[in-house]
Amino acid sequence: MINHIDVSSVLRRTVCDLYSNLVTRPTGAAVRTEIENLLAAWRGPSLTVIDFSHVNLLDFSCADEVVAKLLLRFEGGAPPQDAYFLLRGVREDHLDAIEHALERYQLALVMQADDGALFLVGTVNDEQRRAWLALRELGRGAAEELASALGQELADAAALLAALHERRLVMRFEDTYVPLGATP
């Protein structure tokens, strides 16, 4: 299931219908809470596109509250639900704030540029990045295909995919993995 959240609409709906700037921690916390409420209503695995296209300004505190704290809740071995996030409509100045927040917690996420290209943002080691890029090239694949693409042992490729999945950077469908934003 793919959901779309326009962050600007959430901001206007939950905080103030006159605001177009995502600034201050209370504002960020309110927006994140509303996103979490929306997610809770969606059952089953879901990919949520978080769209910043209509957000004017995003400051560091809000990036921490909206993006980093949302990811923190869902990454790791036991997320409250099988949710994945893809960021879209992110401008360069938004990216400054988001990268800064992600680095603070060693988090990473996938973004989609206006031309549809997918890229990783945040803290990702070289091995994980190589594996993610290889899977992006493949479009989808199991550990065997990734091992072949990377010239690695099967167990190493499987471990990399498991780590990327735990970090919510790829989706898993039984034994097959798909980068967020790619068509499964």
Next chain:
Amino acid sequence: MTTVINVPPSLDAETIEQVLDQVAPLPRDQKVLIDARHTRWASPYALTTMLTLGQTRAERAAFTGPENDDTASYWGRTGFYKHAEQIFDLHGHVPRARNGGESSVLLEITPVAKSEDVHDVVERIQQKAQAILVNELHLDPQATMRFAMTLSEACQNIVEHAQRGGWVAVQTYTWRQRLGRRVVQIAVCDAGIGFRASLENAQGRRITDRWDDGMALEDAVIRGVSRFRDPGRGQGLAGVRRFVGKWDGKLSIRSGTARIAIVPSWDEDVPLAEDLAPFPGAQIQITIPERIPPR
């Protein structure tokens, strides 16, 4: 008995210390008259610090503004008198309130106490910032947003930590003395609890042998320490430092008896000044110079 506090002719972050030096030894309930009759110029940092000084007095202070018409009129256009009349007993000539019309004032002196005030400040600054930062100071077009982010984080310092309201102002002026260039300056001042007390509120914090205002500023500004356990806290000032560095700007924060500064090559300030006159709260100054376009 009223003690007269003499305000220097030119009032900036350095010379306002002369004012604070005179006030520091006085009891809070001592009546003071702040005499700025001979003052010809004041930076936004100095104007907001004077309002903050007024807030710290238990006995309402008296204030006499500049005799020079141009100076008084300019202070009026910065919004100084609008707030000063709430804080001080004003004496002498008080210019009539006039709104707008001053292109060098990006944001007139504005009170900040709650999150909504930060939204308001950010909305307002964007209307004027683009034209001035890009067209006049030759900063990168993307600087406008980053400048507003910087302003937002500096103001949030009041909302999150000060425990009482403060002031923000943004102006441009030509800094002939040091740079011979135009600068834009953000001043954010409050008379709240200050960095040391804020960090002392942190749960489980161990106070070391050397624990003073200087160390509290180093923790907060250099090491990104916050009173909150949440590792996401403390990002605001770190982000401000990053942007200020990118623009070859200067960041200085005074709190208690110390002032820490991120000093660019064009300035001669010390990185950490200690044993200043005690003054409550935190006073932030961000100065970004005009970029000289390459020939």
